[in-house]
Structure formats: structure tokens, C-alpha cells
Amino acid sequence: MTSFEMVLTIGAACAATVLTRALPFWAFPAGRETPRFVRYLGNALPGAVFGLLVVYCLKDVSLFTGSHGIPEALGILVAGGLYLWRRNMLLSIFVSTALYMVLVNLVFV
Helix, strand or coil, X not given: CCHHHHHHHHHHHHHHHHHHHHHHHHHCCXXXXXXXXXXXXXXXXXXXXXXXXXXHHHCCCCCCCCCXXXXXXXXXXXXXXXXXXXXXXHHHHHHHHHHHHHHHHHHCC
């Protein structure tokens, strides 16, 4: 890659970043009401994204071989239980991930 191509690539990445950061302010100015559809997406998408992540993470789990999905199930239960108890998503993600890593690397080897 030549120096010109590097500068061009960095410039394109910077322009794309600035555009994606500024676009919502241009599309939805402060004086106007946010459209109902956008508000609906703001409420519906977080749950849908997390559901998609759970399905993606469990797609290769085999219940008939290896650890039989026990570390994954325990991680999900701990994440859900901690979130319902403390209402802190970061805490539930960090603790359940740490538990899963301990189980996979030290218990179910």
C-alpha cells in the first residue's frame, strides 16, 4: 500500500466516523419530535440484539458431547439472575463471562 493509499484510507475512515456520529443530529434536530418508528426501534432493538447474541453463542453447543452445555447454561442463568437482582448489565456480563471462562478452562477441561 502506498503512502497516498494509506492517507486516503485513513481519510475515508475518519469521514465515515464523523458522518455516522453527526447523522442522527442532522436527521433528528433538537426542536422536532422524534418519529414514533425510531422510538419503537429504540425500545425494541436492545432486547432483539441480546436475543440474537444468545442464539449465536449457543449455536455450536452440543448437549450430547463434551460438557453437555453445562458451562453455557450456568453462564446464562448467572447473567439473568444477577441482572434481575442488581439491574446492572455490566456486572451480570462480567461475572457470567468470568464464571464461564473458569468453568471451561478449569472445571470442564
